Amino acid sequence: MTPPDKNQCQAKKTAGYNFMTLGGRVGEMVRCTNKPIVIATEAKLGTDDQFGSMSLCAECLNAFIEQTPKGYAIFSDPKDLPGT
Numbered sequence: 533m534t535p536p537d538k539n540q541c542q543a544k545k546t547a548g549y550n551f552m553t554l555g556g557r558v559g560e561m562v563r564c565t566n567k568p569i570v571i572a573t574e575a576k577l578g579t580d581d582q583f584g585s586m587s588l589c590a591e592c593l594n595a596f597i598e599q600t601p602k603g604y605a606i607f608s609d610p611k612d613l614p615g616t
């Protein structure tokens with residue numbers, strides 16, 4: 533799986549403002565280019581038996597929180613990630 537990127541937000545957006553199609557229709561997705569402020573990690577195992585995690589900028593974090601159930605993910609500081 534892809535490790536969280538500390539230098540670029542990993543959220544993808546469709547051309548219209550519609551954050552992450554969670555199991556929905558996949559449109560043309562472009563990756564956000566902002567600098568991330570947090571790393572979001574799924575609180576429960578995903579369907580692939582792995583904890584998914586991704587970096588999010590402030591804007592995408594707000595969208596993420598709006599569109600995911602409470603407690604869906606835990607958030608940590610990108611500085612806490614090991615390595616570079």
Ligand SMILES: [Zn+2]
Nearest residue numbers: 541564589592
């Ligand atoms: Zn973003």
